[in-house]
Amino acid sequence: MGKRARAMLLAGLLLAGACSTGSGDDSVVGSRGTTGTTSAAGGSPTETAAGATSTVPAGDPHTTASVGDPSNGSTSTPAPGAGPGPTGGSPPIPLVPVGQLAPYLLRSGNGDRIVVELRAQSGAEPTAATMDHLVRLLRDASGKEVLVDGPDAIGGSGEAWTAGSLSALADRSAQLPQGGRQVVLRLLFLHGTFEGDSGVLGVAVRGDVAALFSDQVAAAAGLLVAPAVVEDAVSVHELGHLLGLVDLVLGTGRGDPEHPGHSRNRRSVMYWAVESDAISQLLGGGIPNEFDTEDRADLATIRRG
DSSP states (O other), X not given: OOOSOSEEEOOEEEOOOEEEOGGGOOEEESOOEEEOOOBOTTOOOXXXXXXXXXXXXXXXXXXXXXXXXXXXXOSOOOOSSSOOOXXXXXXXXXXXXXXXXXXXXXXXXXXXXXXXXXXXXXXXXXXXXXXXXXXXXXXXXXXXXXXXXXXXEEOSOOEEEOHHHHHHHHHHTOOSOSEETEEEEEEEEESEEEXXXXXXXXXXXXTTEEEEEHHHHHHXXXXXXXXXXXXXXXXXXXXXXXXXXXXXXXXXXXXXXXXXXXXXXXXXXXXXXXXXXXXXXXXXXXXXXXXXXXXXXXXXXXXXX
16 A cells, blocks of 8 residues: 555445345345445555445535434434334345445335434544535435434444444444334444555445544545545445445446446546545545436436336
8 A cells, every 4th residue: 555645545345245034133144345445545446355346425404313213303212232123114124235225225115214323433423514414415315304313432442443343333332223114324433444454444334334434534634635524525435335326236337347336437426536635626626525417316216216
């Protein structure tokens, strides 16, 4: 990995695996593969397993609530754990690879709301602007109510996280059931690295789980780019993976064959790399942080089914 200089590479990690939902026992079976990693300038996308693809992307002011029953904004929550069964509404939602939760998130008949479970280590919390942006994008893409549970604190310090440890952490800190009236996304904001690679800014490791690494986000900020700007762009990028972009659900052929799950458009938030040097910021209009026209068209297609 070269020194940080002009670009950060953006990506997300996928779990390539099937899901068993019989008897309410959700388990991932199969092998894992990457959909990308976010790296510092001078490097190339890091492939940590076979079957790689990666993706990256930025709200109206809204009221976020720490919710137990998101229908009323209550601050009470069920007992921790990923296992509580849904009550009412749609049938249970299985654990699925990255991108495969998109139909549940976007289509009617799979609950009437999306809840973002936000968990963060001390000092790694996202800005309110980042969360406002993610809520607005989810609301626009799905037409559903979107609520935020958190941020709730996660103990511990930085470590070399893996896909397995991130999924396990999301499950341990989960308080809301998946399915029924709601579809739940579990977002982690942490110190440390992904598999020891200080160039990775964020990953999506399961259909409902993504993580950002705050120390690496801060280190990737350039002369004209504040850490909050990088955080916003990477957060949107990982959300794009969870929503099935690019070609993780549809077979449009617009994805980058060398960087699966990413757009070939350099000005797309789903491009595999983001230029963060001063010249590119002045001439290019800043880091992309919105889904482009093609992304929005794909999201509408997934939503229609």
